[in-house]
Amino acid sequence: MKRIVLGFAGLLFASSALAQVPTFETEAPFAYLISADTGTVLFEKNADEPMPPSSMGKMMTVYVAFDMIKKGTVKLDDKITVSPETWxxxxxxxxxxxxxxxxxVTVEDLLHGIVTVSGNDACVVLAEGLAGSEQAFVDLMNEAAKKMGLTNSHFANTTGWPDPEEYASARDLAIIALRTINDFPDLYAKFYGVPSFTFGQTMSGKPITQPNRNPILGKVRGADGVKTGHTEAAGYGFTGSAVxxxxxxxxxxxxxPSMAARTNxxxxxxxxxxxxFKTYRVAKKGAVVDNAPVWLGSADTVPLVLDTDAAITTTRASRGKLEVKVSYTGPIPAPIKKGQQVANLVITAPGQKPVTYPLLAGADVEEAGFFARAWAGLKNALFGAPKPAATAAVAGQ
Known part of the structure; x- marks a missing residue:
């Protein structure tokens, strides 16, 4: 096996001892922290244990509404009537x-009422207006949860109101937040992170303005979401995001135990x-990171191309200790179709599981003609077949 380690984008990727990741302690019984860029879990504590999500469950209510808006079945200026029963x-x-x-009330105002001020009334009115009943909307929420692959969550209402059938894990709540950010970036930017919302008026006719309950807005640079929660059973919770x-x-x-503890x-x-932690981007989507040898092909090599950005999130102390390599079994036999996965780009940081990105063939490579294959067969008989390579060089960029 051949192993080649190269400099890449100004960094030296070389093997090293395990990195010493600084520890973190929290009084919260449930905690989870993830990189939205790479999916790397940075911290977890009872992350898969089902718990009452309280108002953090409203993230799924908003997700379903956003999905309807994106599909065009609902518009922000659609109006919904507040029924006497719901009131x-x-x-x-x-x-x-x-x-x-x-x-x-417009769908837009109801969404602000849910996201910014956590209005229970807004959740139920929106659900009834978009699905006919709250239960019908809850069914859509659970369908969405299943499609997301949530394994420790179930929704019983749109508000997060205490119910034995309403539960979610910290990991699942993070997935809902990530999917909201990634699936609806424009809507996320429009509704999340708004400092306050004004709607309605007091008995004396003064406008009612309520602040966003997000405890990290204005306290953490780049904070823009997502949702707080509190009930007697669940305590104080928060799903947050910042960039x-x-x-x-x-x-x-x-x-x-308290609002102050949640903020701190x-x-x-x-x-x-x-x-x-920091995310280090190794190569961009579309980059040719290597050329792999081809066996019995019309070309001697095939370019290996990334179909997504390649990055790893690791400790800042590991920056100079990363290793990047291209892994494949080769020479790769022809024929090869453009877009076919033929190799992997593997990024390793000390003390972490390797991160693997597929490498696709950047061109078609047909089988070699009769005489080329005959000559290759003769060389194979005389000198032996080429030895397969498991690790190859990474082309600098």
Missing amino acids: RAWNNRGSTMFLPVGAQ QDGQRLVMVLNGL ESVKLMEWGFRT
């Missing part, structure tokens, strides 16, 4: 948008994540 059930019950009975210098992190905390622990975890 009686949710008027001043928990967090509220202060929707008046009989009012016609700094092109790097996005998503975090989940739950089970904290949320800021502490997010700042620790940005301070300790």
Whole structure:
């Protein structure tokens, strides 16, 4: 086996001892931190244990609504009427948008009422308007959860109101946040991270303005989401996200004893994540990272191309200790179709599992003609077949 380690994009990728990752401690019984760029889990504590999500469950309510908007079946300026039954059930019950009975409210205002001020009334009115009933909308939420691959979550309502059938894990909540950010970037930017929302008026006619409850807005640079939660059973929780210098992190905390503890622990975890870890991009989508030898082909080599950006999230201390290699069994036999996966780009950091990206053939390579194959067969008989290479060089960029 041949092993070649090269400099890449100004970094030296070489083997080293295990990196010493700084530890993190939190009083939260449930915690999770992930890189949105690479999916690398940076910290976890009871991340797969089902727990009451409280109002963090509203992220799935918003996700389903965003999906309808993206598909064109719902528009932001569509209006929904607040029914007397819903008004009686949710008027001043928990967090509220202060929707008046009989009012016609746009989908846009209802979404602001859910995202910014966590209005329970807004959730139920939106669900009834978009799906006919809250239960029908909840069915859509659970369908979406299944499609996302959530394994420790189930939704019983649109509000996160305490219910034995309403539960989610910290990892699943992070997945919902990530999917919202990635699937609906424009809608996410429009609705999440808004400092306050004004809707309705007091008995004296003054406008009602409520602040965003996000505990890291204005405290962590680049904070723009996502959703707080609190019930007596669940304690105080928060699913948060921030982006700094092109790097996005998503975090989940739950089970904290107070609003102050939620703020302190949320800021502490997010700042620790940005301070300790960084995403290093090795190569861009479409880059030819190597040329692999071809066996019995019309060309001697085939370019190996990335179909996505290649990156790894690791500790800042590991920056000079990364290893990048191209892995394949070759020479690669012809015929080869352009776009066919024929190799892998493997990035390794000390103390972490390797990150693997598929490498695709950048060109078609037909089988060699009769005489070329005959000559190759003769050489094989005389000198032996070429030895397969398991690791090859990475072309610098």
